[in-house]
Amino acid sequence: MARKPAAKAEKSASLSNVPEFTKDEELKAYRDMLLIRRFEEKAGQMYGMGLIGGFCHLYIGQEAVVTGITMASEKGDAQITGYRDHGHMLVMGLDPKGVMAELTGRQGGLSKGKGGSMHMFSNEHRFYGGNGIVGAQVSLGTGLAFAAKYKGENSVSISYFGDGAANQGQVYESFNMAKLWNLPVLYIIENNRYAMGTAVERASAQQDFSRRGLSFGIDGEQVDGMDVRLVHEAAKRAIDKIRAGGGPYILEMMTYRYRGHSMSDPAKYRSKDEVTTMRAERDPIEQVKSRILEKRFGTEESLKAIETEIRAIVTEAADFATSDPEPAPSELWTDIYAA
Ligand SMILES: Cc1ncc(C[n+]2csc(CCOP(=O)(O)OP(=O)(O)O)c2C)c(N)n1
Numbered sequence: 001m002a003r004k005p006a007a008k009a010e011k012s013a014s015l016s017n018v019p020e021f022t023k024d025e026e027l028k029a030y031r032d033m034l035l036i037r038r039f040e041e042k043a044g045q046m047y048g049m050g051l052i053g054g055f056c057h058l059y060i061g062q063e064a065v066v067t068g069i070t071m072a073s074e075k076g077d078a079q080i081t082g083y084r085d086h087g088h089m090l091v092m093g094l095d096p097k098g099v100m101a102e103l104t105g106r107q108g109g110l111s112k113g114k115g116g117s118m119h120m121f122s123n124e125h126r127f128y129g130g131n132g133i134v135g136a137q138v139s140l141g142t143g144l145a146f147a148a149k150y151k152g153e154n155s156v157s158i159s160y161f162g163d164g165a166a167n168q169g170q171v172y173e174s175f176n177m178a179k180l181w182n183l184p185v186l187y188i189i190e191n192n193r194y195a196m197g198t199a200v201e202r203a204s205a206q207q208d209f210s211r212r213g214l215s216f217g218i219d220g221e222q223v224d225g226m227d228v229r230l231v232h233e234a235a236k237r238a239i240d241k242i243r244a245g246g247g248p249y250i251l252e253m254m255t256y257r258y259r260g261h262s263m264s265d266p267a268k269y270r271s272k273d274e275v276t277t278m279r280a281e282r283d284p285i286e287q288v289k290s291r292i293l294e295k296r297f298g299t300e301e302s303l304k305a306i307e308t309e310i311r312a313i314v315t316e317a318a319d320f321a322t323s324d325p326e327p328a329p330s331e332l333w334t335d336i337y338a339a
């Protein structure tokens with residue numbers, strides 16, 4: 001029997017003290033989440049056409065998580081995640097053309113076309129990937145927090161990982177060091193209920209991931225990861241506390257991915273009904289859209305205009321990613337440790 005993590009979250013969303021967004025915040029959240037959704041739908045199509053090779057993991061359904069957290073973070077804060085990374089780059093302000101061109105392996109890609117979907121970085125934006133080793137981003141993210149503290153910077157390191165990754169040993173070695181040295185790190189556990197085809201209840205002895213840091217003295221909480229306002233509110237509180245010297249903290253985001261684990265996953269391990277119900281009742285973009293209309297922050301027409309704008313950005317990215325040249329063969333010998 002599948003547990004319904006969103007149930008708890010739904011309850012919190014119905015409370016009267018749900019933090020309200022201003023008009024600007026609602027519109028920003030709508031725009032950012034829609035960009036991820038439309039960009040990835042396009043990436044999915046391009047993958048099907050053979051224009052994208054290798055692995056490709058879509059974030060569709062989980063958009064509110066990275067959007068709310070990034071809205072609560074400051075420029076200079078570091079972010080790092082696993083292989084489900086396109087949305088992180090888009091909301092951190094990286095050029096969609098560079099993200100799409102990395103997917104198609106072209107020279108204008110963010111890793112010069114040599115990293116692909118799972119390995120995109122931007123030092124400038126302090127985005128540290130794009131990591132294919134499940135759980136590695138937790139140790140690396142803890143290291144980024146160590147570096148910030150060592151250098152006396154006032155930045156926070158935000159490390160995203162999944163419910164599956166949360167069972168990796170290196171996560172707990174990292175938790176220990178993070179608390180021991182009081183590091184400025186925010187751990188975001190994106191509980192989308194599955195690790196590849198394995199449901200949380202089949203893989204995790206203890207399924208409340210927000211409590212995974214307790215034996216190290218790291219507090220945490222569960223958040224409705226489908227409501228961008230709640231994500232933002234929890235992240236803001238956590239980030240402010242961490243920046244003030246409060247040490248590591250965990251936010252477990254109750255979320256859901258609509259697509260398969262990767263492009264090769266027919267997703268037979270869950271019912272169609274589970275997916276359609278989640279899409280119909282909890283979709284993060286639809287939630288914002290109906291609030292915008294209800295509060296008269298926008299009209300059907302103005303929202304359509306945003307949609308048209310986003311589609312144009314995505315089309316431009318796809319055109320660039322299919323016309324830009326592949327990297328020169330000499331690039332094989334650059335950006336490596338030893339030649
Ligand atoms: C160390 C390691 N073990 C196994 C894998 C294969 N693998 C890739 S993704 C994945 C599941 C991870 O699930 P989760 O952490 O829940 O993240 P999600 O895909 O749901 O975002 C596994 C086992 C890997 N890439 N690295």
Ligand SMILES: [Mg+2]
Pocket residue numbers: 162163164190191192193194195196
């Ligand atoms: Mg998962």
